[in-house]
Amino acid sequence: MSEVITRFAPSPTGHLHLGGARTAIFNWLLARHFGGKFCLRIEDTDLLRSKQEYTDSILASMRWLGLDWDGDLIYQTKRTDLYNSYVDKLLATNHAYWCSCTAEEVEAMREKARATGQKPRYDGHCRDLGLGPGEGRCVRLRLPDSGRVSFTDLVKGPIAIDVQELDDFVIRRADGMPTYNMAVVVDDHEMGLTHIIRGDDHISNTPKQILLYQALGLEIPKFGHVPMILGKDKQKLSKRHGAKAVIEYEKDGLLPEALVNYLARLGWSHGDQELFTIDELIKYFDGTSLNPSQACFDDVKLAWCNAHVMRGLPLDALAAKVQPFVENIGLGVQPIERLIPLCQMFRERTSDLLGLAQSFRPLLVAASDLSFIDKDKNKHLTAVGRTHLTKIRDILSSLEPFEPEAINQALNDYVATNNLKFKEVAPPVRTALMGFMGGSHLHEIMAFLGRAETLARFDLAISLCQD
């Protein structure tokens, strides 16, 4: 088998969104699986809507996701001459012709067709007029009079459409720029693409592109059209339905491995396996087992995926990742060594880095800044609570060493010697330390806080106890 070459070709008219990210992942995975090449091409021919900042943002998201590309970035706006050389070839072989119709005239044709229940299309007015460059405005492809265009889709199987359904579409605009289908075909051929996985909104472009390949006498690559991702309510994914750009997931503290795992698994499967490492995805993804039906995006499952990745990370790596989030929510620049125990205590209690950082708050602020949840405070900081807190405070003030094991032992001893149950003692202590009934094991919390801070919290809580 010759080398597999795939590509991702975003247009820089917005940030990288979930759908684009998924097609990028599929193409990247296919190339990596077969040891081929994955190329990146910026389709910036829409001068009005394309912006450099979006190109930058898309590239940043690609890097964040770990989708590295081979070779140089290709910008379509820099290849106008190349496209026009192909247009000239088509003109020279009579596969294309100049058209002088105005936008208004073409629109009138469409209206007319629509009125008779036909598909709106160009009626071939200038087809045989033999217009030259001076007389024409744009260039159109001359389609065959009859026949069917068919191809075997990697995802959907055999697809065929009658050429009667198509019209002589524009391949070169009046301003000299190529249209989308023209540029895509030239680029895909020039870049040597063998496989094209894209959204199935392109399924109707494919016959047009195949006609171009045929008119140009070029080899046709394999196409695979994956269905678009739908929102929760089966509607098209839009901002209204919670569609977010990849960059936003990054800000929310998702891990790229989790997003890649989730997105790859949406519309593709490998038996019953749900969780994959990137290496496993590369190993198993061969372009088959792609699901032809639409899939709804589920951020709850994404969160589950992310939680799983977070739990599997080495603690120091997790601490390094959460560090900027801790700083961003106003908890200061904390050294990694200090974040490691926090990660250990809280990583199973949150599903993203932002949530993890937030869960650190009670342990990173001073006792005086600790905020209490009224419900827990009223319930546990009582006269009975004061008794336990006071006695335990005494024990802790002279405990040596002030370390997890010893602290835990001291608490158990207190419970045993007073003939109590742990669950009678824990609530006031927990509320004193955390401000609410949550968090990790008490001895871990105290060991992290250190003796001084622990005692300060006991003192504060004791003063808050109501009879």
Next chain:
RNA sequence: GUCACCAUCGUCUAUCCGGUUAGGACAGCGGCCUCUCAAGCCGCCAAGACGAGUUCAAAUCUCGUUGGUGACGCCA
């Protein structure tokens, strides 16, 4: 309107060329564990859109219906 694509639990999916108590995962519910909350473990709930046909046998093949999505630009 025309054309194209799609159709299994609420959601993601498995069930390779017809024969399964239709499996797994997320969510939900219940239990165990337990100092809270989680995590973990165990269990429960829950599906072949509808109608015909082919066949000994259909979720699986065929046709139709319905529903969803997409496309129909000198946007990409």
